[in-house]
Amino acid sequence: MADRYAHLRASLGDELLAKVQAAKLLVVGAGGIGCELLKNLVLTGFLNIHVVDLDIIDVSNLNRQFLFRQEHVGMSKSQVAAAAVKVFNPDATIVAHHGNVKSPEFGLNFVAQFDLVLNALDNVDARRHVNRLCLAKDKPLIESGTTGYLGQVTVIRKGETECYECQPKPTQKSYPICTIRSTPDKPVHCVVWAKELFRLLFGRAEDSMLYEDPAGDEPSAYMATVTARPEASADAITAYAAAVLVAQFETEVAKRIGMDVYKGAKRLPEAVAGGALRALAAEYAQAPSRVARKAGWDRDVWGVEESAREFSACLHDVYSSAALREHVGSMEFDKDDKIAMRFVTAACNLRSVVFHIPLQSYHDAKGIAGNIIAAIATTNAIIAGLQVLEALKIMRAAKPIREACNYVWCLREGTRKGLLLQPTALEPPSKGCFVCGTRTVDVHLDTAALTFGEFVSRVLKSRLGVNEPSVSVGSSLIYEEGEDAAQGLRANLPKRLRDLPGGGVTDGTSLSVEDFSQDLDVTVCVYHRVFDEEEVPDGFVVGGQMPVASAAKPSAEPPSAETGTNGAPAAAAAAAAAAVPAAAAAAAPTAQPAKRGREDGGSEEPPSKRAAATVATAVDTTGGDDDDDVICVGDD
Numbered sequence: 001m002a003d004r005y006a007h008l009r010a011s012l013g014d015e016l017l018a019k020v021q022a023a024k025l026l027v028v029g030a031g032g033i034g035c036e037l038l039k040n041l042v043l044t045g046f047l048n049i050h051v052v053d054l055d056i057i058d059v060s061n062l063n064r065q066f067l068f069r070q071e072h073v074g075m076s077k078s079q080v081a082a083a084a085v086k087v088f089n090p091d092a093t094i095v096a097h098h099g100n101v102k103s104p105e106f107g108l109n110f111v112a113q114f115d116l117v118l119n120a121l122d123n124v125d126a127r128r129h130v131n132r133l134c135l136a137k138d139k140p141l142i143e144s145g146t147t148g149y150l151g152q153v154t155v156i157r158k159g160e161t162e163c164y165e166c167q168p169k170p171t172q173k174s175y176p177i178c179t180i181r182s183t184p185d186k187p188v189h190c191v192v193w194a195k196e197l198f199r200l201l202f203g204r205a206e207d208s209m210l211y212e213d214p215a216g217d218e219p220s221a222y223m224a225t226v227t228a229r230p231e232a233s234a235d236a237i238t239a240y241a242a243a244v245l246v247a248q249f250e251t252e253v254a255k256r257i258g259m260d261v262y263k264g265a266k267r268l269p270e271a272v273a274g275g276a277l278r279a280l281a282a283e284y285a286q287a288p289s290r291v292a293r294k295a296g297w298d299r300d301v302w303g304v305e306e307s308a309r310e311f312s313a314c315l316h317d318v319y320s321s322a323a324l325r326e327h328v329g330s331m332e333f334d335k336d337d338k339i340a341m342r343f344v345t346a347a348c349n350l351r352s353v354v355f356h357i358p359l360q361s362y363h364d365a366k367g368i369a370g371n372i373i374a375a376i377a378t379t380n381a382i383i384a385g386l387q388v389l390e391a392l393k394i395m396r397a398a399k400p401i402r403e404a405c406n407y408v409w410c411l412r413e414g415t416r417k418g419l420l421l422q423p424t425a426l427e428p429p430s431k432g433c434f435v436c437g438t439r440t441v442d443v444h445l446d447t448a449a450l451t452f453g454e455f456v457s458r459v460l461k462s463r464l465g466v467n468e469p470s471v472s473v474g475s476s477l478i479y480e481e482g483e484d485a486a487q488g489l490r491a492n493l494p495k496r497l498r499d500l501p502g503g504g505v506t507d508g509t510s511l512s513v514e515d516f517s518q519d520l521d522v523t524v525c526v527y528h529r530v531f532d533e534e535e536v537p538d539g540f541v542v543g544g545q546m547p548v549a550s551a552a553k554p555s556a557e558p559p560s561a562e563t564g565t566n567g568a569p570a571a572a573a574a575a576a577a578a579a580v581p582a583a584a585a586a587a588a589p590t591a592q593p594a595k596r597g598r599e600d601g602g603s604e605e606p607p608s609k610r611a612a613a614t615v616a617t618a619v620d621t622t623g624g625d626d627d628d629d630v631i632c633v634g635d636d
């Protein structure tokens with residue numbers, strides 16, 4: 001029988017081929033890059049591969065995720081991809097896992113069995129998590145990403161190279177809450193608002209920026225209406241849809257006009273008449289809705305009438321389906337979920353009508369909501385190819401990884417020398433990195449305003465990427481998540497930071513944050529600061545990312561004597577604030593060449609390592625448009 005591996009033996013040599021065939025690999029993500037990568041790995045002789053992906057195949061994936069066909073729509077990506085590449089080499093064992101790589105079954109013990117991990121992901125959150133797993137288990141990680149024509153591949157190894165988090169990621173563009181809630185003037189503000197309304201109605205309502213404490217000082221005009229869950233009957237759902245529409249687009253608007261919120265505005269918002277909304281709510285048509293019945297429907301722009309009908313139709317779709325109903329209260333917005341996106345388009349356009357802002361088609365609203373830059377199949381293919389080249393260098397193991405491997409850029413139009421691929425040396429770990437270095441991070445925030453729940457979800461989870469935090473102050477455990485977690489500690493979540501047990505978290509308090517699922521152990525030093533909402537819409541600043549000094553108002557609060565301080569906190573915070581302009585100046589030049597590189601397609605010299613780092617961190621297969629990022633406060 002002919003040697004199936006003759007060509008590989010000829011190109012790799014016996015020794016390397018044997019290592020390749022013996023290696024056990026984990027691929028995370030079976031999307032645009034992942035499909036290319038799995039095909040490349042199998043054709044390069046790798047025989048033992050596990051692949052994890054949480055998603056099912058959507059029709060929109062078919063143009064570039066070439067392992068998938070029309071008949072696979074709705075099926076698990078990892079399972080279909082595994083079966084498809086197995087055909088390329090029947091000797092290969094490809095194990096598919098349909099699930100979120102952040103779930104406990106893919107934790108430290110799972111990762112420990114592999115020789116090498118390759119990421120083919122599309123979001124920072126999952127990348128950070130895999131980075132931490134690989135650091136904890138000392139596994140080499142080949143990280144990748146593309147945005148349109150740009151892409152990069154890098155190799156991460158504990159103690160040898162920078163980890164994924166050594167360079168701070170640029171924070172996504174934020175909008176002040178007051179702009180979103182009261183004074184929108186751009187379509188993006190209305191899309192963000194509509195996503196928050198989606199969260200209020202279908203997700204964790206308390207996490208929505210439209211959530212108003214029902215027990216608060218000012219009784220909310222809409223909370224009781226929107227959080228009432230209708231019965232499954234069509235009439236009950238229509239009545240609910242009508243009530244929500246009227247509450248949001250008539251009553252609430254009129255209330256704010258009455259409160260003089262728009263004094264001085266060039267043009268007052270105009271409430272939509274409640275009678276019309278009620279009538280339109282009854283004219284809904286369930287899925288496939290009337291708008292989705294004709295070709296090109298997603299490019300149509302729905303006015304008030306179509307939007308109100310669609311709004312009602314989405315509520316009917318959710319509440320009349322037993323399967324969807326049970327997820328109300330925990331749904332997450334997903335731009336690829338048609339009901340979610342129809343709802344957001346409809347709500348965005350009704351909001352836009354109220355504020356005289358141009359309306360959006362479903363297609364355009366989806367572009368804004370998902371920060372979409374069209375994925376380019378060729379870039380994915382190039383990047384997946386580069387990942388395999390780095391994998392071979394690691395397999396060869398002739399040199400330490402930092403010397404053997406590269407950080408490789410795929411540029412749009414090449415450098416002055418005409419290079420489209422630009423390798424640069426891997427950097428050593430950053431000493432200041434809170435994940436692989438100091439394990440300490442400073443957070444500046446208003447301890448009197450922020451609740452502990454907001455701190456856990458927005459600071460620890462969203463910003464610092466902690467998966468299952470356990471939080472202690474001094475020797476007292478104040479919160480934990482995960483298996484066997486003490487549920488009683490959840491009572492601390494609604495409390496303001498400074499009202500927490502043990503003297504509260506005040507200026508200079510050190511919190512010990514552990515995450516067993518990531519083997520992470522970090523000291524979070526909290527400094528009390530009151531920020532101007534316009535300048536720091538998130539309401540908090542992490543580490544060296546302090547904004548210009550003017551944003552930080554000196555603390556009115558003395559360091560707490562009761563809670564553990566980590567030495568002269570007020571002085572330290574003042575020093576941090578004073579150091580800000582230098583930090584900001586240092587950061588700025590790195591952003592500029594990177595942006596030019598993206599727009600002008602490499603009319604610059606190849607990016608310097610630091611400039612390049614800025615591109616890298618922004619790169620994401622569903623990455624954001626520089627000028628139109630829509631992520632706002634509290635958005636994941």
Ligand SMILES: Nc1ncnc2c1ncn2[C@@H]1O[C@H](COP(=O)(O)OP(=O)(O)OP(=O)(O)O)[C@@H](O)[C@H]1O
Nearest residue numbers: 029030031032053054055100101121122126621622
């Ligand atoms: N936490 C995660 N666990 C497992 N798989 C993940 C996780 N996060 C993202 N993925 C997968 O990573 C892949 C990334 O591929 P890609 O960027 O091509 O995404 P996509 O969703 O297929 O495309 P698009 O977003 O452009 O529609 C997706 O298949 C996605 O399901």
Ligand SMILES: [Zn+2]
Nearest residue numbers: 163166433436
């Ligand atoms: Zn690091």
